[in-house]
Amino acid sequence: MSRRERQNLGSARSSDPPSVATPVPMAVAQPRPGVVTVTLHVNGVDRSLTIEPWITLLDAFREHLGLTGPKKGCDRGQCGACTVLLDGRRVTSCLALAVAHQDAQITTTEGLGTQENLHPLQQAFIAHDAFQCGYCTPGQICSAVGMLCEAQAGWPSAVSLDLTANQVTLDADEIRERMSGNLCRCAAYANIVPAIQEVAS
Amino acid sequence: MNPFRYEPASDAATAVALLARAPNAAFLGGGTSLVDRMKIGVATPDPLVDVSRLPFNQIERLPDGGIRIGAAVRNSDLAADRTIRERVPVLAQALLAGASGQLRNLATTGGNLLQRTRCLYFQDLTKPCNKRTPGAGCSARDGYNRNLAILSTSEACIASHPSDLAVALAALDAVVHVQGPKGEQTISLGDFYRRPGDEPWRDTVLEHGDLITAVEVPPLAYATHSHHRKVRDRASFAFALVSVAAALDVADGIVRDARIALGGVAPVPWRASKAEVALRGAPATEETFARAADAELADAQPLPGNAFKVPLARRVIVRTLLDLTEGYQ
Numbered sequence: 220m221s222r223r224e225r226q227n228l229g230s231a232r233s234s235d236p237p238s239v240a241t242p243v244p245m246a247v248a249q250p251r252p253g254v255v256t257v258t259l260h261v262n263g264v265d266r267s268l269t270i271e272p273w274i275t276l277l278d279a280f281r282e283h284l285g286l287t288g289p290k291k292g293c294d295r296g297q298c299g300a301c302t303v304l305l306d307g308r309r310v311t312s313c314l315a316l317a318v319a320h321q322d323a324q325i326t327t328t329e330g331l332g333t334q335e336n337l338h339p340l341q342q343a344f345i346a347h348d349a350f351q352c353g354y355c356t357p358g359q360i361c362s363a364v365g366m367l368c369e370a371q372a373g374w375p376s377a378v379s380l381d382l383t384a385n386q387v388t389l390d391a392d393e394i395r396e397r398m399s400g401n402l403c404r405c406a407a408y409a410n411i412v413p414a415i416q417e418v419a420s
Numbered sequence: 421m422n423p424f425r426y427e428p429a430s431d432a433a434t435a436v437a438l439l440a441r442a443p444n445a446a447f448l449g450g451g452t453s454l455v456d457r458m459k460i461g462v463a464t465p466d467p468l469v470d471v472s473r474l475p476f477n478q479i480e481r482l483p484d485g486g487i488r489i490g491a492a493v494r495n496s497d498l499a500a501d502r503t504i505r506e507r508v509p510v511l512a513q514a515l516l517a518g519a520s521g522q523l524r525n526l527a528t529t530g531g532n533l534l535q536r537t538r539c540l541y542f543q544d545l546t547k548p549c550n551k552r553t554p555g556a557g558c559s560a561r562d563g564y565n566r567n568l569a570i571l572s573t574s575e576a577c578i579a580s581h582p583s584d585l586a587v588a589l590a591a592l593d594a595v596v597h598v599q600g601p602k603g604e605q606t607i608s609l610g611d612f613y614r615r616p617g618d619e620p621w622r623d624t625v626l627e628h629g630d631l632i633t634a635v636e637v638p639p640l641a642y643a644t645h646s647h648h649r650k651v652r653d654r655a656s657f658a659f660a661l662v663s664v665a666a667a668l669d670v671a672d673g674i675v676r677d678a679r680i681a682l683g684g685v686a687p688v689p690w691r692a693s694k695a696e697v698a699l700r701g702a703p704a705t706e707e708t709f710a711r712a713a714d715a716e717l718a719d720a721q722p723l724p725g726n727a728f729k730v731p732l733a734r735r736v737i738v739r740t741l742l743d744l745t746e747g748y749q
Contacts, residue, residue: 253423272426272468275455295456296523308496308525314455315526318426319448319470366521374500377516377656382505399656400520 257318261286262330268317276312276320277301280327288328288357292402299401302358302365303327309365311400328357331364339418340364347414351405359401363415366397370419389419421458425467429474432599432631438469439629440601447471447631449531450494452523457536461545462552472528476633479503485639491530491597491632495585496521498529508637510646510665514588517650520657530632533586533596533612536623537579537687538659540564550576551620565725567661570733571686573721577620580684581613582659587683588648590691591665592637600630613688620687642669642677645747649740650683651732660684662733668704668744675699675708678741682716685733692716695737704745706738713737 258267259276261284268283277294280286280303289312292300296311303312304326332338340360343349350356370387378396379387387393394412403411429435439445446465448454449472457463476490479501487503498504499515519527541547541559548557560568560578569580586609594609607625614622626632646667652658663683669676678699680692698712713734720730 253425255426272424273421273458295459296452296520299520299522302522305525309522310526311452311520311522314452314523316426316448316451316455316468319428319451319472362522365525369496369500369521372500374496375505375512375516377513379516382509382512383502396656397521400522 255318258321259284259317259325260321260323261325262327270317272316272318274317276303276315276317276325279317280312286327286329289361290354290357292355292358297402298355298358299362300355300358302362302401304361304365307365307368309362326361326364328361331360338364340415343414343417344411347410347417348407349410349414350403350407355401355403355405359398359403359411362398362401363418366394367415367419370397389416391416394419421455422461422464422466424465426470427467428470432471432474432476432633435469435471435474436599436601436629436631438467439631442467443628445469449492449528450523450526451531452519452527453531453535457543460543462536462543471530471631474633476530482636482639485641487637489529489635489637491528491634493529495519495524495527495529495532499524506644508588508592508640508643508646510591510643510648510667511585511588511637513648514584514650514663514665517648517660517663518584529585529635532583533589533632533635534624534626535582538582539568539579542579551579551616554619554621561723565723567659567684568723568726569686570720570722570726570729571682571690571717572615572719573687574616574618574620576618577616577687578723579616579620579687581686581688583689584648584650584660584663584683586613586689587663587681588665589635589637590689591646591667591679591681592640592643593679595636595638596632597634597636598626598630599633600627602627604633606636609689610691616687640667640679643667643679645669645744646679647740647744649736649743651736662729662736664733664736664740666737666740666744668699668741668748670704670745670748673704675702675704678712680712680716680737680741682733682737685720685729692737694718699741704741704748706742709738709741710734712741 290300292298296314301313305323448470476492480488499512541549547559568578596607648665650663660683665681667679682690695712695716698715702708
């Protein structure tokens with residue numbers, strides 16, 4: 220596996236030290252006004268952090284918890300690069316305040332698989348060369364995981380011809396529609412869609 | 421983002437009281453619209469009162485055949501609900517046409533109704549906007565207005581309303597349940613939104629501290645024959661240029677009743693009452709549908725940047741009604 224692939228899949232290597240946030244020493248040891256203590260349940264681990272209420276989940280992951288898998292693209296919910304799973308549901312973590320999601324079980328791309336045992340979608344993205352620069356990939360994969368659960372539950376989409384069908388058939392049009400919240404500036408869509416389709420079937 | 425205090429609300433009364441004593445406070449639902457506005461400096465609330473976990477997360481089937489939707493029900497859950505899909509498909513379709521899967525998983529029913537216009541100038545602090553800063557002027561009228569309104573605009577504002585859900589609810593004569601500092605009230609969707617006039621900064625009739633607790637969809641037997649069609653600049657994940665939510669009751673080739681609401685063309689979810697009048701009792705034909713559309717759009721005051729919306733809305737209305745008529749054949 221190339222270095223690019225390792226970086227982009229966001230999986231921790233077993234030789235890596237545990238990803239624990241390094242506290243940044245403050246220049247002046249004064250309590251910051253308005254900070255709150257927040258506990259987040261991320262990838263099966265309870266993580267306590269002291270942050271301002273306006274810190275989003277995305278910034279909490281990246282700046283406080285050392286989880287840089289979720290990416291900051293637009294920071295406005297429009298690109299999907301920051302997508303993570305809250306209680307199994309995909310959301311844009313840039314629009315979710317960390318303080319408001321302490322009761323959720325959160326999964327980031329780091330929690331989906333390991334170097335030795337990749338998540339099937341991570342494996343499929345490699346097999347189909349479903350990325351170029353890779354910046355959107357962690358969000359694409361988390362989104363696809365959530366999307367497959369939604370389809371499994373029989374949720375229709377805007378292109379579903381039968382709104383009341385019990386079963387969803389994920390053809391390419393369905394996948395494109397359901398993944399429209401994840402942009403890829405390299406336009407790797409031509410390989411992303413088959414990668415997801417392989418896991419769906 | 422502006423500094424703010426975060427207050428998770430334990431119950432509705434506490435939430436309302438928290439707002440009532442803080443003039444800059446705001447309710448937080450899913451955050452997909454409000455947090456976005458906070459990031460760009462258009463909204464600067466303090467404190468932020470989180471109402472997303474209040475017990476308003478049920479979809480209830482009422483004895484009279486109506487449906488009561490809790491304000492905290494997420495857009496994705498509402499769109500996936502069996503009763504909604506079967507009895508009022510227009511509602512599920514409108515939701516599924518909006519935003520992305522990620523946003524629908526966060527966004528709430530109440531929050532969706534209170535999202536604000538995506539007019540570019542409203543979102544740009546460096547440009548004058550009457551909706552953002554009363555009396556500042558409107559940059560859109562002589563600026564980029566491709567996505568803005570053609571009906572019921574004012575000198576002060578030509579913003580278009582962004583919600584798809586609200587368009588379907590307007591067609592269904594939905595009723596908004598509100599709990600506020602002055603008690604509980606119900607407001608029909610047709611009275612809920614304000615046309616801009618000379619006070620475009622007031623989107624709705626709600627007063628500070630009013631909390632949406634539920635939205636009720638009254639029974640409408642022929643809503644099983646309803647449909648939402650949305651036209652936009654890209655195939656998915658974009659706001660409407662024109663959208664139509666319609667329900668049609670046809671018997672023996674004659675329109676017995678019709679509900680039509682338009683999105684993307686007005687500052688409010690636009691109930692097309694004139695078109696409905698033109699339809700009732702008339703043969704369910706393309707000619708009738710075109711005449712009804714023309715009756716509604718005769719009042720349009722388009723600008724050069726959005727004049728295309730008049731013929732586009734006409735075509736989308738006709739196509740939607742033709743599709744619904746096919747369902748009776």
